[in-house]
Amino acid sequence: MPTPKYKRVVLKLSGEALAGDQGFGISAHTIQDIAMQVREIVEYGVQVAVVVGGGNIWRGISGSSQGMDRTTADYMGMLATVLNALALQDALEKIDVDTRVQTSVEMRQVAEPYIRRRAIRHLEKGRVVIFAGGTGNPYFSTDTTAALRAAEVEAEVILMAKNGVDGVYSADPSKDPTAVKYDELEFLDVLSRGLAVMDSTATSLCMDNDIPLLVFAIGDSGNILRAVMGEPIGTIVRRQTRA
Numbered sequence: 001m002p003t004p005k006y007k008r009v010v011l012k013l014s015g016e017a018l019a020g021d022q023g024f025g026i027s028a029h030t031i032q033d034i035a036m037q038v039r040e041i042v043e044y045g046v047q048v049a050v051v052v053g054g055g056n057i058w059r060g061i062s063g064s065s066q067g068m069d070r071t072t073a074d075y076m077g078m079l080a081t082v083l084n085a086l087a088l089q090d091a092l093e094k095i096d097v098d099t100r101v102q103t104s105v106e107m108r109q110v111a112e113p114y115i116r117r118r119a120i121r122h123l124e125k126g127r128v129v130i131f132a133g134g135t136g137n138p139y140f141s142t143d144t145t146a147a148l149r150a151a152e153v154e155a156e157v158i159l160m161a162k163n164g165v166d167g168v169y170s171a172d173p174s175k176d177p178t179a180v181k182y183d184e185l186e187f188l189d190v191l192s193r194g195l196a197v198m199d200s201t202a203t204s205l206c207m208d209n210d211i212p213l214l215v216f217a218i219g220d221s222g223n224i225l226r227a228v229m230g231e232p233i234g235t236i237v238r239r240q241t242r243a
Contacts, residue, residue, distance in 0.1 A: 001044070005230030008047040008123060010155040011038070012146040015055035017163040017218045018084050024056055026087050034161075035091035037224040038128060042097055046228055047123040049153055050130045051146040052088060054080025060138070074138035078105055081142060085132035086110060098127045104136030104145075116152050123153065143198035147205035158211060159227050160198065161218035167235035168197050168215050185237045187213075197237060206237075213237040 013034065020027030042048055057080035063073030085101045092099045100122050101111035112118065114131065122129045134145045150158050164174075168190075171179040187207035190197050197203065197215060206213055214227050216234030226233050 002229060004041070004044050004046050004228045006046065006156045006228050008153065008155050009041075009049070009228060010146055010150040010153070010158045011048060011050045011224065012143070012158055012160045013050060013052050013084075013088075013218070014142075014161075014163060015053040015057060015080065015084060017161055018052070018087070019056035019163075026056065026084065031087055031091045033221055034218065034224075035088065035095055035097070037221065038092060039095055039097045040222075040225050041228045042126065042128060044225075044228070045126075047126070048128045049119070049123060049149060049155065050085075050088065050128060051142055051149055052081050052084040052130060052132060053142040054078070054084060056080075057083060071138040074134075075105075078133045078136070081134060082107065082111070082132045085130045089130055092128055098125075099130060100127050101130045101132055104131075104133035119149075120153050129153075141199050141202065143202035144205065147198070147202040147209075147211065150211050151205065151209045155211065158206065158213045159224065160213055160215045161224065162215060163218055166217035166220075166233075168195055168237070170195075172196075182235050183232070185235060186240050187237060188240055190237060207239050210239050212239075 018026050018031055020030030054077050058076050060074035060077035064070040089099045089101050102114040103111045104114050106113045119129050131149050134142050146158050167181050169179040169181050173179040187203055190203050214236050216223050216227055
């Protein structure tokens with residue numbers, strides 16, 4: 001059996017990734033495929049934490065742009081991530097993957113509150129831990145949640161699974177046919193060039209804590225395993241390596 005390159009990972013799933021081709025809501029086929037991919041790496045002994053977004057249901061910044069109070073809109077977005085987390089938990093447990101959902105906003109009837117030491121213990125026991133509710137604070141994205149949780153649980157890498165794009169490009173490849181895909185980048189490059197990888201707060205947090213980021217396409221079955229095995233897919237973003 002090949003040995004995975006990473007033993008503990010944070011998998012960042014956008015809400016759009018869970019929507020699949022339908023563009024909104026939760027695609028049963030897509031979420032089942034993601035669950036199968038997660039089970040595949042769990043069977044290799046990889047400890048997996050997942051951070052889910054909520055953009056397939058509600059985006060706080062969109063509500064804010066329409067006149068809603070930003071804090072209220074962001075809390076609604078946090079609740080959307082909980083819906084996605086419960087759907088993913090259901091899909092995982094249907095294929096016999098032991099899973100726990102932890103939320104930053106307490107709702108004990110449906111999930112555990114986020115407790116760092118408990119999360120790490122779940123990971124050590126081979127359970128998949130799904131972090132929902134963002135950071136529990138408005139004005140912070142789920143990208144920042146992924147960076148924060150990765151630092152807290154001492155993950156070796158953040159696997160950023162994208163919907164419809166297979167890495168980081170110099171421009172939006174769907175709009176600019178001359179856009180160039182990068183195989184490797186430094187966090188400072190991402191910040192200075194304004195590349196749409198994750199927001200600047202999350203990028204800085206990853207850079208400061210030396211947590212590499214691997215950006216790849218979720219649409220191709222088996223890509224999560226390829227990423228964990230260290231195969232050259234997508235774009236790897238690291239801390240500064242030049243002298």
